Amino acid sequence: MNYKNEYAQSTQSPDEFWLQQAKEIDWYRRPTMGCTPSNNGYYNWFEDGMLNTSYLALDYHVDAGVGDKAALIYESPVTQTTQIFTYRELLEQVALFAGALSRLGVTKGDRIIVYMPMIPQAAIAMLACARIGAIHSVVFGGFAANELAVRIDDAKPTFIVTASCGIEGSKLLPYKPLVDEAITLAKYKPQGCILFQREQLNAKLKAGFDHDWALLMASSEPVAPTPVEANHPLYILYTSGTTGKPKGVVRDTGGHAVALNYSMGAVYGIKAQDTFWAASDVGWVVGHSYIVYGPLIKGATTVLYEGKPVGTPDAGAFWHVIEKHKVNVLFAAPTAFRAIRKEDPEATKLEKYDITTLRTLFMAGERLDPPTYYWASEKLAVPVVDHWWQTETGWPICANPMGIAPMKTKPGSSSVPTPGFNVKVLVNAHEEQAIGAKGAIAIKLPLPPGCLSTIWQDHPRFISGYLNEFDGYYSTGDNGYIDEDGYVFIMGRTDDVINVAGHRLSTGEMEEVLAGHPAVAECSVIGVHNDVKGQLPVGLVLLKDDVLIEESVLEKELIERVREAIGPVACFKRSIVVNRLPKTRSGKILRKVLRQIAGNEPVTVPSTIDDPSSVDEVSSLMREKGLVASDEHK
Numbered sequence: 001m002n003y004k005n006e007y008a009q010s011t012q013s014p015d016e017f018w019l020q021q022a023k024e025i026d027w028y029r030r031p032t033m034g035c036t037p038s039n040n041g042y043y044n045w046f047e048d049g050m051l052n053t054s055y056l057a058l059d060y061h062v063d064a065g066v067g068d069k070a071a072l073i074y075e076s077p078v079t080q081t082t083q084i085f086t087y088r089e090l091l092e093q094v095a096l097f098a099g100a101l102s103r104l105g106v107t108k109g110d111r112i113i114v115y116m117p118m119i120p121q122a123a124i125a126m127l128a129c130a131r132i133g134a135i136h137s138v139v140f141g142g143f144a145a146n147e148l149a150v151r152i153d154d155a156k157p158t159f160i161v162t163a164s165c166g167i168e169g170s171k172l173l174p175y176k177p178l179v180d181e182a183i184t185l186a187k188y189k190p191q192g193c194i195l196f197q198r199e200q201l202n203a204k205l206k207a208g209f210d211h212d213w214a215l216l217m218a219s220s221e222p223v224a225p226t227p228v229e230a231n232h233p234l235y236i237l238y239t240s241g242t243t244g245k246p247k248g249v250v251r252d253t254g255g256h257a258v259a260l261n262y263s264m265g266a267v268y269g270i271k272a273q274d275t276f277w278a279a280s281d282v283g284w285v286v287g288h289s290y291i292v293y294g295p296l297i298k299g300a301t302t303v304l305y306e307g308k309p310v311g312t313p314d315a316g317a318f319w320h321v322i323e324k325h326k327v328n329v330l331f332a333a334p335t336a337f338r339a340i341r342k343e344d345p346e347a348t349k350l351e352k353y354d355i356t357t358l359r360t361l362f363m364a365g366e367r368l369d370p371p372t373y374y375w376a377s378e379k380l381a382v383p384v385v386d387h388w389w390q391t392e393t394g395w396p397i398c399a400n401p402m403g404i405a406p407m408k409t410k411p412g413s414s415s416v417p418t419p420g421f422n423v424k425v426l427v428n429a430h431e432e433q434a435i436g437a438k439g440a441i442a443i444k445l446p447l448p449p450g451c452l453s454t455i456w457q458d459h460p461r462f463i464s465g466y467l468n469e470f471d472g473y474y475s476t477g478d479n480g481y482i483d484e485d486g487y488v489f490i491m492g493r494t495d496d497v498i499n500v501a502g503h504r505l506s507t508g509e510m511e512e513v514l515a516g517h518p519a520v521a522e523c524s525v526i527g528v529h530n531d532v533k534g535q536l537p538v539g540l541v542l543l544k545d546d547v548l549i550e551e552s553v554l555e556k557e558l559i560e561r562v563r564e565a566i567g568p569v570a571c572f573k574r575s576i577v578v579n580r581l582p583k584t585r586s587g588k589i590l591r592k593v594l595r596q597i598a599g600n601e602p603v604t605v606p607s608t609i610d611d612p613s614s615v616d617e618v619s620s621l622m623r624e625k626g627l628v629a630s631d632e633h634k
């Protein structure tokens, strides 16, 4: 099968195509139904199927006789630890933790929040939830207590699973105080907390509420997987939208397993004997799909890395892991490679490592900028694949399908639509754009299996946020164009979401935090270019009349507020005071104009602007403060 045929089949006969793919995984009851309209205006995949993801990821391989093969390699430069779990060992741990959760009364459909550093127990907790049909919601460790509280209130978990600390480079970050604060802040109160004590820091447990992971495991009995319906939610993963309230992306069980299994082969070219390393974090979708579920469902070996591309200990860290564990495919964010390149431009650290096992480097999380593409291609001497996807889709929308047939690469493009994704460029409803014309990127419905099934407890938001803009299409929130060869070029977001070091953040959320400062009358947060992190947020603030505060003092206070409310991951480090902000006559701040100024793009001033001279004023101030992208980074 070549790419063209496979793609055509997937979009012309999706039911037939995906029911065929569904045969590649093991079901308790194999589905006969492909995509069916559901009664809430969307679609379900494999409605009559029954399966269990923990079974697919673990028991299936042990039963198939490969229990002694490495399933998960934990590589932690920050604790100087390497730990290898075979499929059998991982299954034992998962079945025991699932038993512990069951003993605490957790049952199918209950939510469990996992707030963990990059340690094997994070993956064990996720798989244990899947085993008993509990719905996990992993929250990234770089979020502050307040963000955790927001997620607690939305997901209403019965328990929170956490660890005593995270280790970020050389910093030890106690997690327990954060979790306690989040529980205090949240209106909804979970029944308890399960904590894994790390030897680097012992957390004090509250009797009657906190449970020690090790003690629970010592007295637990393993439990068997619970078969669940294909549409049963496997997890909720919160992601940034345009408002302050994060969106709880819900992933179904059946479509997810089929899609990930397919993508491991078709996109990544991974076979069961391979070692796959996604250098991300379990708190992000990449970690869910390609540190935990994808490689394990495929029966391959996955690497869980607790470290950074630089500083743990140096810019040779990635090469060291590739050599040590004979990694075949690496998946990383461009920002990680920019950080390595900045520190070791000639890649001299690479000279002492043998990375000949590496076949392909995949990049995602943000557009792979051509300089980083060329640098990585030259230094690693393997194909470098930019691929585009979102938390919502759960797997790549566009990629160079290395497992079907590698295609030529076009720097700056995430290549072609992955089978199943009918990608179009639109301007107005149903108006598909000509070749090369720029517009909003949308995906014709139905989306393939594995994409979000709704927003947790807020189906109307799902419909209004993704399906209402273009009738019959899913709006991705990205814009770009498709060239004459069908290659997709993603240019950026159409909304107020920015991408900082491969992390998706809402500027609207940061604005809410800045607006809470007593000196701030109005504000706007925009993303400005940064050489390593891609973008960094900057706050433009207008002071209240008669307020006297030094700009540097205000900046410090605003930085602290964002850290407290959102977390260090926001990387909010800069604000400037402006006299005016470009606004419409009705008082709406023209964010698009500000984004265009920062991006050094031609500014389109709408006719509704209140005072056109405000554009030039803000523009020259931003230029003066070095907040406008240079011509090279337009």
Ligand code: COA
Pocket: 117, 140, 141, 142, 143, 166, 168, 173, 279, 280, 281, 284, 286, 308, 309, 310, 332, 333, 335, 336, 339, 364, 365, 500, 501, 502, 503, 532, 533, 567, 568, 569, 570, 571
């Ligand atoms: N727990 C707690 N804090 C965390 C954290 C975590 N899991 N992850 C990040 N943070 C903190 C950092 O300590 C830092 O705090 P500081 O302001 O006190 O220094 C802040 O959040 C920003 O972190 P980060 O953006 O990671 O910056 P960095 O300078 O430490 O590292 C990179 C820069 C480029 C090396 C790093 O961002 C990176 O490797 N990015 C890749 C991202 C990625 O894999 N994304 C997934 C998409 S595929």
Ligand code: AMP
Pocket: 239, 285, 363, 364, 365, 366, 367, 368, 386, 387, 388, 389, 390, 391, 392, 414, 476, 477, 478, 490, 492, 493, 499, 502, 503, 504
């Ligand atoms: P997240 O949901 O955190 O994975 O972020 C998804 C968003 O990141 C997308 O909507 C894009 O804006 C951006 N993104 C991810 N991968 C790419 C890529 N390869 N090229 C361009 N943008 C990307």
